Amino acid sequence: MARTTLWHPFTQHAVEPDPIPIVRGEGAWLETRDRRRILDAISSWWVVTHGHRYAPIVAAIHEQIDRLDQVIFAGFTHDPAEKVASKLIGRAPCGLAHVFFSDSGSTAVEVALKMALGYWRNIGEPRTRIAALDHGYHGDTVGTMSAGSRGVFNAAYEPLLFDVVRIPFPYAGREQETLDALEAAAREAPLAAFIAEPLITGAGGMLIYGAGTLAEMKRICEGHGALFIADEVMTGWGRTGTLFACEQARVAPDILCLAKGLTGGSLPLAATLATPRIFEAHYSEDRSRTFFHSSSYTANPVCCAAALANLTIWETEPVLERIATLERLQEESLAALADDPRFMNPRRLGTIAAVDVKVPDGGYLAAAGPALRAHFLDRGVLLRPLGNTIYVMPPYCTTAADLHLVYDAIRSAPDALA
Template sequence: MASPVWHPFTQHAVEPPMPTIARARGAWLETDDNRRILDAISSWWVITHGHRHKPITDAIHAEIDKLDQVIFAGLTHEPAERLAEQLIDMAPAGLAHVFFSDSGSTSVEVALKMALGYWRNIGEPRTRIAALKHGYHGDTIGTMSAGARGVFNAAYEPLLFDVVRIPFPHAGREQATLDALDSACREAPLAAFIAEPLIAGAGGMLIYGAETLAGMKRVCERHGALFIADEVMTGWGRTGTLFACEQASVTPDILCVAKGLTGGLLPLAATLATAPIFEAHYSDDRSRTLFHSSSFTANPVCCAAALANVDVWQSEPVLERIAKLADLQAGALATLAADARFENPRQLGTIAAVDLKVADGGYLASVGPALRAHFLAKGVLLRPLGNTIYVMPPYCTTAADLRLVYDAIRSAPDALA
């Protein structure tokens, strides 16, 4: 009998039978028939320290014996209060308030609503949003609007609002990006500009420099546009620093975090904002409220997991592990650089990517599902973006683990020939 489950980003008409994952530990998954699979994409970019990292699982067990769930409108609780304080201390200086939600998409949706509410509440209603081309910010209506248009959202086009598209700052074309953003701001005031700092993830693991990130922030400042940094994927060390914005010495007006916020063990997200944005909503006029909520906003167990993750960052050598993994990735990626079957090897922190040379590239490249099946047969979980193969493993991944991953990548072209 077919499963009644409808899986995300899955075309069930062509999908082969799925393995059932029964257990996980560190960088490894284990199926119900005891087959081990290396999680080389951190289970969709969320697992940072490794599956079931003990300090975090211990915190989850302890909190659930005290408080499971409570409405967060009109009530508060200690894990959320402590976590908000910790996030403000760790984030780029100048962010002052934390709004909790439950996924990366909703953290960005909240950011867009904060930006529009800010301008409306200060009596200068700006409604134009600008975003980098190739961006991906989620699958809710606002985040799809801000993200790249294409097969992902073509069916939902009637629901989406117009966004100003700023060309991606490909190498050698950075100034064109800055000029286009400046021109968009001069054409009519922007409410906000949103970007994934330093790397566009689902857009193909496209990388740009910190100087360009800082330049985009300066353009926004010059024209009074709010700058939204979508660090849902880039936060919590993926790019080599806790937040990617650190590398450009940038403090965004609004910062979105999720995925690694709990170490990846439980769903939780947060949208951090500067004091002026909060104060624009702070009023005895109740119509100026930020009208957004999730039923499980700031779930205490999720907040406890995030607090444990913060403690891991403060008490364990996480940045050293990240640097070591980045070095291992660089060495492994170099073995593909001279292979004529691949092109455009690139790396940022612990993230590495390379493109397989094929006739039909792009997300719907026919080679994508075949690659995924090949990797799984080799005991490696990789989920290529079409012909773009990327490796984004947990920070506990070893040199031996990576050899398994890159051996599988090198064997792929011959296996698919």
């Protein structure tokens, strides 16, 4: 029997405990209604970068909402959107020149897929095949589910999904299989686009691959005229050690998807950046070539003000130095688990660390997942394992003492499964 009128995301209400009321956030910490503190070791689903309620972002939100809260973005514009777009182009990989705003990571990728298909149709060469890296997760709208790996996340919606060419994940030592598969797919029939999360998957299990492989995948796409879509919804804003993961491979995508940390994690905003040729394919006196996508809150001024404050923080504060410190702390903490036989495959990229707990059954629906979540909350830590994969992706303000608390909880986690 239902215990709440609220329907929470990725929550099986029949077996999950009641949601925990949170009344305050500050830095890396959350506070419950009963004054209990919980360390946010996953940045509240990977969105919070500088910390909860980071003062410059909060101030920008207050200032903007006193001037303009919302305006339709079809036929109108405003300074926060204009300035954010300009700064994004200035920081993004070379060649990206146009910014389309939306509301979430899913919509940023949905927009990218539609841009790609619209591009080919409008230039008179209607390519429709999309290729995607296996174990990818790109969102929960129909197009993004289609591009993501098939499984428990989207099995019920299979009738809605379109076919996508699956490219095997480039596991260490098997990278050439991936490159050969992408090359073969492109030779078989023209690809409209290839989409990948650069360097590390998110919900697919925090699987890591090398910058050289990313660069080779981009080179293959270029050789066959396929558009390269970089889904940096999770990997952007410093998570992998650089502002964008693509920088590490010196790759400039044709389309770049951003969200999550775009506003520092304060408000929902997404952006899809495209090259001039993609924009120009939609630029015409023929109105049927318009890019037909929108949402009511496209480029909301308050959200854009938060994003502008975030971009200013990246320009004026030592964010990369904070990230480097967190990388070192993560590496040291993770190393302590390397010789523990209860864990396997410790790995790190930038500020993201992950390790797998040895359990009889793995995968997203492994019984270990809910048990581990409960254990961590009992220890005052918010971690949300992907089945038996524990990952730590904290805000950049996280201290050594904070991480000590996190990894103490991780070390004791296997005992909670006994």
